[in-house]
Amino acid sequence: MTDLQSWVAPTYDGLADLLAAAPAGTWDAPSLCEKWSVRHVIAHVTMPARLTAEQFGAEMAAAGGNFTVLSDTVAARDASLPVADLLGQLRSPGLHAWQPPGGGAAGALTHAVIHSLDVTIALDRPAVAPAEALTAVLDQLAAADGTLFGVDLTDVRLEATDTAWSRGNGRLLRADSGALVALLSGRALPDGRILPRG
Known part of the structure; x- marks a missing residue:
């Protein structure tokens, strides 16, 4: 069986390639994630490429231990990062190797695939995974x-x-x-x- 983690990098790289070639307005288009634009989704999935474990812990404490609050806060804040930075983070080896706490490779792949579809389906583009x-x-x-x-x-x-x-x-x-x-x-x-x- 193929290592599930090995499919994470091509999924994120494919998403980066799609968005790098898309018109600038694409980043502000709605995604399948309720209330999130494409740039919010990308800010969310690239969070592990930006936050150390200590920074994540501080964000979680500030959110009162509520991961949904943390996700919304970070996505809203970091969606304003330059597109080049977000694209670079999508292509980051650190993001490609990241696994959610307790989720392992299966959790990492599920996260990458679902959120890539939040973008591609909303934009009426083929899946990148x-x-x-x-x-x-x-x-x-x-x-x-x-x-x-x-x-x-x-x-x-x-x-x-x-x-x-x-x-x-x-x-x-x-x-x-x-x-x-x-x-x-x-x-x-x-x-x-x-x-x-x-």
């Missing part, structure tokens, strides 16, 4: 039976239109692998599709 990475994340999310993001998979059959991946029984929901990852992550797609909350 390797196809194998999308399938690996689909497997992780499906194995958790919707509990990671609180979606209800009762009586739902998911089928990928771009691979042979499928899961479950019941009402059929077909979409490409990226869209299925987004749906299992509790995202509403631009076409209105959403999985109900559990």
Whole structure:
């Protein structure tokens, strides 16, 4: 089996390449993350490239131990960083090697893939994560039976239109692998599709 961490770098590098070639206004376009623009998502995912463990601890303390508050605060503040800096951080070997506390390589890949899709789906662009990475994340999310993001998979059959991946029984929901990852992550797609909350 391929090391899951090895797919993190191409995912972030692909996102950096896409954004480097995009018009400047792309950075202010809405993402799939509620209330976040593309630049907020990039500021969020690149946080490990900027903050030391001590700085992260101080940010967490200032947020009262609430990671959502910390994420919103840092994303709002650091979204104003120069685009060149954010692109450089997306390409940073430190970010590519980072693993979330307790999440390991699986958590690192899930974080990279989901947030890259928050950008690419919102911009109507192809996924930048390797196809194998999308399938690996689909497997992780499906194995958790919707509990990671609180979606209800009762009586739902998911089928990928771009691979042979499928899961479950019941009402059929077909979409490409990226869209299925987004749906299992509790995202509403631009076409209105959403999985109900559990």
